[in-house]
Amino acid sequence: MLGTVLHAPGDIRCEEVEDPQILHPTDAIIKLSASCICGSDLWPYRGLQPMNQPMHMGHEYCGVVVEVGSAVRTVKPGQFVVGSFCLSDNTCPHCRFGFQSSCEQREFMSRAQAPYARVPLADGTLVATPEMPADDLIPSLLAASDVLGTGWYAADAARVQPGSTAVVVGDGAVGLMGVLAAKQMGADRIIAMSRHKTRQDLALEFGATDIVSERGDAGVARVKELTGNVGAESVLECVGTQESMTQAMNCARPGGNIGFVGVPHGVQLDGQGLFFAQKSLLGGPAPVRRFLPHLMDLVLKREINPGRVFDLTVPLEDVAEGYRAMDERRAIKTLLRV
Amino acid sequence: MLGTVLHAPGDIRCEEVEDPQILHPTDAIIKLSASCICGSDLWPYRGLQPMNQPMHMGHEYCGVVVEVGSAVRTVKPGQFVVGSFCLSDNTCPHCRFGFQSSCEQREFMSRAQAPYARVPLADGTLVATPEMPADDLIPSLLAASDVLGTGWYAADAARVQPGSTAVVVGDGAVGLMGVLAAKQMGADRIIAMSRHKTRQDLALEFGATDIVSERGDAGVARVKELTGNVGAESVLECVGTQESMTQAMNCARPGGNIGFVGVPHGVQLDGQGLFFAQKSLLGGPAPVRRFLPHLMDLVLKREINPGRVFDLTVPLEDVAEGYRAMDERRAIKTLLRV
Structure with missing residues (x-):
């Protein structure tokens, strides 16, 4: 089959790869309904993350089960399923505590920019829909696999409460999903920090009440102005740079909570600064599996439309254009037809 | 009057100082019932915190109001009061949010190792008892001013829940108060990390269920062993060094909460490490004022006995011996008769 392989920074190709096979009795094979490119795929694409050998790309997926290993009990061929980018057994103490992204057996999904994929730990990872979903819901169900679940976790880790104020740092797909999540969790005021018109518009559509286009100190000053100084x-940090983390810290009130989901690259925190700032920090790879049944339900009931975050669709063969468009910020997020 | 002045690292003296006076209409003057030495006083005493000039020491206090400024409304001469080491107006947005230690008007108490002290922002800071407390309760009421309130905040920031497991890193006075707080908040299991017999004994008296005498990686391994790996x-970090912070981080489960109240000295946190550890961090100077009415009530009802943490009492004149004893860890915490 065809699959995407990153050979070197900037060199992403769609090429012949091996068909996935059941390797363990807990595996399932799914036929993807669609795949997509993640903001985090851009780190190695941009050469900002070391790579020693060609990487098979893709960790967001939904589709129909075509085969299961002998130990799989909860899903079966013919079912439509969504799974988290973090594979988990959903039975270990960390999973039961709601942190499936720290599962004792955790693996990260890969090779999902392809028509078929192997999903390890299928019982713990996959959630089936009651029936085959309508085609137009596929982008939103695919979003639940990572980008929506990650934005949701940012809001959860930032402990968004009904009636509260949330700031979202980062107007990438995850940040936009963070806006949607904060809205669902009842935030009264949602301040999206974005300099790009199309992203600002989508943030407003997802529930943002205010847009701050300034960054850094000027952005913080504007947030302070909007919040009576x-x-x-709650602040959702959805980028992962030192600048964005500093901005997030400074936008939170003392005693406020920062949920950070942008994988930190080169971020250092000074203990004493953090102490006197008196702000709560929780981050990490999102435990999407915790939220997945609820998120899928919201999508199936058409209460949310996270699939709106895909503003470019290309066939798998044109994956290079999909990466380029995201790298150049011409596209927010690229859907791949597989 | 007499007061304590740190002239240089290791050089603490009891000497003639100016009597305190009302400087602002919001000030009160109190006659201290007792004073004491804080673990944080040891940072400058040990030369681990820069000092440019002689420092008047002491920030823990309780006693009887002798004079109030013209704007003071909630306390009056003759009342017994306790106040936080953080002075706050208790009306600004940060105070109302429960973070009085980030009050817009925050000041830190000083010059309280003396018979009399000026308390700025008296209305916001001081809490009066319904009647004059019994003499034997003075050490416990004094403890509420900082050491108990700080241990309590460590447990609060670590979000100790009924039935949960809490680890306390640090067997200084604050750590021991953290044990007491975790017990009051209903933790089922309280693991105190301590290598010193007298401190271990006090930890057990305050509610610790397990003692871990190992430190660093060995200590973490023992905690893991005690918690089914x-x-x-919840982890209460009550030291403030890189080693203790690392130990605290590694003792928490993914999704667990670390409350850190040891003022960090030279602590750096790697963003990516924090991300993948997936542990929540909240620290800072304790908003003791939030807890003060409850803590004083517990003391007055004799439900807790935090004053037990004072294992050395010296007259103010012998303050140098009080510091030495704590510096050499011969004393957990020194009470000063003023």
């Missing part, structure tokens, strides 16, 4: 109860 | 939901 107090800062926000 | 999972780690604790």
Whole structure:
């Protein structure tokens, strides 16, 4: 079959790869309904993450089960399923505590930019829909696999409460999903920090009440101005740079909570600074599996439309254009027809 | 009057100082019932914190109001009061949010190792008892001013829940108060990390269920062993060094919460490490004022006995011996008769 392989920074190709096979009795093979490119795929694409050998790309997926290993009990061929980018057994103490992304057996999904994929730990990882979903819901169900679940976790880790104020740092796909999540969790005021018109518009569509286009100190000053010089109860950090983390810290009020989901690259935190700032920090790879049944339900009931975050669709063969468009910020997120 | 002045590292003296006076209409003057030495006083005493000039020491206090400024409304001469080491107006947005230690008007108490002290922001800071407390309760009421309130905040920031497991890193006075707080908050299991017999004994008296005498990686391994290889939901970091912070991080389970109240000295946190550890961090100077009415009530009802943490009492004149004893870890915490 065809699959995407990153050979070197900037060199992503769609090429012949091996068909996935059941390797362990807990595996399932799915036929993907669609795949997509993640903001985190851009780190190695941009050469900002070391790579020693060609990488098979793709960790967001949904589709129909075509084969299961002998130990799989909860899903069967013919079912439509969504799974998290973090594979988990959903039975270990960390999973039961709601942190499936720290599962004792955790693996990260890969090779999902392809028509078929192997999903390890299928019982713990996959959630089936009651029936085959309508085609137009596929982008939103695919979003639940990572980008929506990650934005949701940012809001959860930032402890967004009904009636509260949330600031979202980062207007990438995850940040936009963070806006949607904060809205669903009842935030009264959602301040999206974005300099790009199309992203600002989507943020407003997802529930943002205010747009701040300034960055850094000027952005913080504007947030303070909007919050009576107090800062926000909740800040969702959805980028992962030192600058964005500093901005997030400074937008939160003392006692406020920062949920950080952008994988930190070169971020250092000074203990004493963090102490006197008196702000709560929780981050990490999102435990999407915890939220997945709820998110899928919201999508199936058409209460949310996270699939709107895909503003470019290309066939798998044109994956290079999909990466380029995201790298150049011409596209927010690229859907791959597989 | 007499007061304590740190002239240089290791050089603490009891000497003639100016009597305190009302400087602002919001000030009160109190006659201290007792004073004491804080673990944080040891940072400058040990030369681990820069000092440019002689420092008047002491920030823990309780006693009887002798004079109030013209704007003071909630306390009056003759009342017994306790106040936080953080002075706050208790009306600004940060105070109302429960983070009085980030009050817009925050000041830190000083010059309280003396018979009399000026308390700025008296209305916001001081809490009066319904009647004059019994003499034997003075050490416990004094403890509420900082050491108990700080241990309590460590447990609060670590989000100790009924039935949960809490680890306390640090067997200084604050750590021991953290044990007491975790017990009051209903932790089922309280693991105190301590190598010193007298401190271990006091930890057990305050509610510790397990003692771990190992430190560093060995200590973490022992905590893991005691928690089914999972780690604790809550960790109270009560030291402030890189080693203790690392130990605290590694004792918490993924999704667990670390409350850190030891003022960090030279602590750096790697963003990516924090991300993948997936542990929540909240620290800072304790908002003791939030807890003060409850803590004083517990003391007055004799439900807790935090004053037990004072294992050395010296007259103010012998303050140098009080510092030495704590510096050499011969004393957990020194009470000063003023």
